Amino acid sequence: MSLAQTIAPHIPYLRRFARSLTGSQPSGDAYVEAVLQALVADSALYETKLPPRVALYRILIKVWDSVAVNNDVEERTELFEKRLDSMVPRARQAFLLTTVEGFSVQEAAAILNTDVAGVRGLIDDAGRSIADQVATSVLIIEDEPMIALDLESLVESLGHEVAGIARTHTEAIDAVNSRQPGLVLADIQLADGSSGLDAVNEILSTMNVPVIFITAYPERLLTGDRPEPAFLITKPFETDTVKAVISQALFFSTGAAG
Incomplete structure (x- = not known):
């Protein structure tokens, strides 16, 4: 397979990435064009030991670092x-x-x-x-004290505030009634045998808030039916994963409550 055939399926995604970096499709496309021109001039830039999409994006970053292709940024x-x-x-x-x-x-x-x-x-x-x-307030629905403390520390390290820690369905609803959070981190199986999923569904019936499920039982959510959760982390979790997903959830939400 030729180099052109290898990279062709990945060009639309590269354009999306370049557009996100520059803020406009014309500016992004100028960078993508520069990547293709660089490959034509020197095919050795393409590192065959890397997966094709990784290799292509790596070249774009090299181009980004070396030249300002298009400084025009649309409103x-x-x-x-x-x-x-x-x-x-x-x-x-x-x-x-x-x-x-x-x-x-x-x-x-x-x-x-x-x-x-x-x-x-x-x-x-x-x-x-x-x-x-x-910066927002975060409700943690988690019945294991050590995990709850870890999540509290993690949330605060990103500059957010913990609105409360709930161990049961009832505590979760009481916490929301006391203070509306801007983000919910929720386990599924709670201390008294109640369901974090039921608590979240009740919360979402009265307000719009991003929810991240952190659970040892992802199969209870990944059923193939809709809706499935947008954000799901499996226990045991990596701290860096939780940080990244919190940032992602808030970044793409329309707003966050204080």
Whole structure:
């Protein structure tokens, strides 16, 4: 298969990424065109040891770092684009690669020519940047005390406030009635045998709030039926994963309550 045939399926996604970086499709396409021109001039830029999509995005980052192809930025009014503007370029790149583009931290490290620790630091920077704009209160629905404390520390490290920690369905509803959160982190199986899923459904019947399920029983949610949760983390979880998903949930939500 020729190089052109290998990269062709990935060009639409590269255009999406470049558009997110620059803020406009014409500017993004100018970078993509520069990538293709660079490949024509020197096919050795394409690293065959990497997966094709990773190799292609890596070239775009090299082009981005080496030349300002198009500095014209159209007026942007969409909320997520305004939030992107506040991030330093590398943090923005790491955030987009691991959330919108779906790359693993390891793949993002290869694209950005850094290590895994470097990418995690950038994602943390992005999370704090997002929190500066949408700092919110977080309700934690979790019956295991140590996990609840870990989540509380994690939430606060990103600049958010913990509105409460609920161990049962009843406590969760009472907490929401006391103070409306801007984000909910919810386990499914709770201390008294009640259901975190039922608590979340009751909460969502009265308000619109992003929810991240953190559970050892993902099969109870991933049934193939709709709706399925937009954000789901399986226990045992990695701290970096939870941080990234919190940032993603708030970044793409229309707003957050204080």
